[in-house]
Amino acid sequence: MNIIRVSDRRTRKKFHDTARIIYRDDPVWVCPPDKDIESIFDPKINPYFKHGEVDRWILENADGTLIGRVAAFIDHNLAHSHDQPTGGMGFFECINDINAATILFDMAREWLTERGMEAMDGPVNFGETDKYWGLLVDGFTHPSFDVPYNHPYYKELFEAYGFRTYYRMEGFHMDITKPLSDRFRKIAKWVTAKPGYSFRHFSWKEEEQLTLDFAQVYNEAWASFKTQFEPLRPEYIREVLKKAKPIVDEEFIWLAYFEDRPIAIYLMFPDVNQIFRHLNGKMHLFNMIRFLWLKKRRTMTRAKGLLMGVIPAFQNLGIESALILHVWDVLKRKPHYTEVEFSWVADFNPRMRKIFVSVGSVPAKNYITFRYLFDRTKEFKRYPIPDIK
Known part of the structure; x- marks a missing residue:
């Protein structure tokens, strides 16, 4: 070899x-x-x-x-x-x-x-x-x-x-052809109606301010539970959105505010892999035309939930439920979507796992991030899991 x-x-x-x-x-x-x-x-x-x-x-x-x-x-x-x-x-x-x-x-x-x-x-x-x-x-x-x-x-x-x-x-899956539970919907509506709270979806016209708000929430939320954390730059978010612009749906990206302070985020894209599976990794002119044709035919019936986060001071208050309800109502207006697959949640983030379960999603995939110590005599230490009840 x-x-x-x-x-x-x-x-x-x-x-x-x-x-x-x-x-x-x-x-x-x-x-x-x-x-x-x-x-x-x-x-x-x-x-x-x-x-x-x-x-x-x-x-x-x-x-x-x-x-x-x-x-x-x-x-x-x-x-x-x-x-x-x-x-x-x-x-x-x-x-x-x-x-x-x-x-x-x-x-x-x-x-x-x-x-x-x-x-x-x-x-x-x-x-x-x-x-x-x-x-x-x-x-x-x-x-x-x-x-x-x-x-x-x-x-x-x-x-x-x-x-x-x-x-x-764990990767979670949600069947959106099934109804939300009455209890979940009741909690979400109650949070949405509380004084001081507001929810808004992304708009290209407000891209600069909304990406600043998005990064602020992400960095405060993730730093609260993840060690070796590297802050997310607003520029990176803008680069991701610009790259994904052909498929971005403004109503798939949501932010929650309390008295105009950004407190929670939700990011979702249509799952473009349902188109890419037909293109074999090549984006020449013919495949670009095929891409547009397949998009128009509503080939993408699955959405990919990339992330959801709430800053620590507003966790366990039902904000996540309110975000999901807004997204759910959007999906119901787009009936060609039948499922949502959420990005992975690590075992060191039990709060987020609890949230995904509470909204009716189920674990569908399991992943492992491995570590290899070059000194084979050194004690191996696993990533710490917080003790959260």
Whole structure:
């Protein structure tokens, strides 16, 4: 077997083609656009290069057939906030062969060791945690956009190498053809009608102010429970929205206020993977026309709930229920939508899990973020789970 550093146009193409080869017989897998994946490794596009570095490799067998790939990276803003300097590995794909997987894992470990790292988390993203984060271990059904999907045997490859569970995550599913419970609706309406509270959906005309409000809520809410937290920049939110503008529905993004202070957020997109599954990762002119045609045909019947958060002072007051009710009423006016798949919730965020369960969603997928300590004699410490009753 031969491991090759990705360094030019030819090897970049092979990096993307590796996934197509690994999943060519899997009818569930959806090939992400090559351009989207490549942007993660482009210093001109990915802001994480301002405080990070990355490298990647492909693996071929003796006859030149692609059999695996991997990337390794360091976010210097966070690497030294752990018990030991910790980097990341991700975009791992491999045939079901422990020797091939070991070569890939070893390459990532050696690259990180040379740069002073003493552990690696994986599979994770060189960027925000809402994309390509974690290993799917249960619920091998349709993947939503930017959500991890992999073969079931990957878990065995990670564990055989010595990775251990750092934290677990759940993906929740909501069938919106079923009615909300009377109790839930009653609570949501009661909160909505309380003096001082207001709810508004996103508008492109107010993009600058609303993204500032969105970032303010996100940073205050997530910092309250997550260690090694890196604040979200309003510019990043604007970049995400601009990139997604062809599919963004203004009524899928909501903010809650109390006396004009932003206190809660909800972000949802139509699940564009229901279109991308027909395009094989290529966005040439013909596929762009197909994209528009499939969108017009209302191919997207599933929405992807990306995140929901409430600042600590307003948690446990039913604000989440009020947000969901507003979104629910929007979806009822768009009957071609039949389901919502929420992004993962980690086990270190039990409050958010409780919220998803309370609105009638059910766990549908399970993921693991693994950690591997380079010093095999060092005590392994799991991500702390807060004691919240």
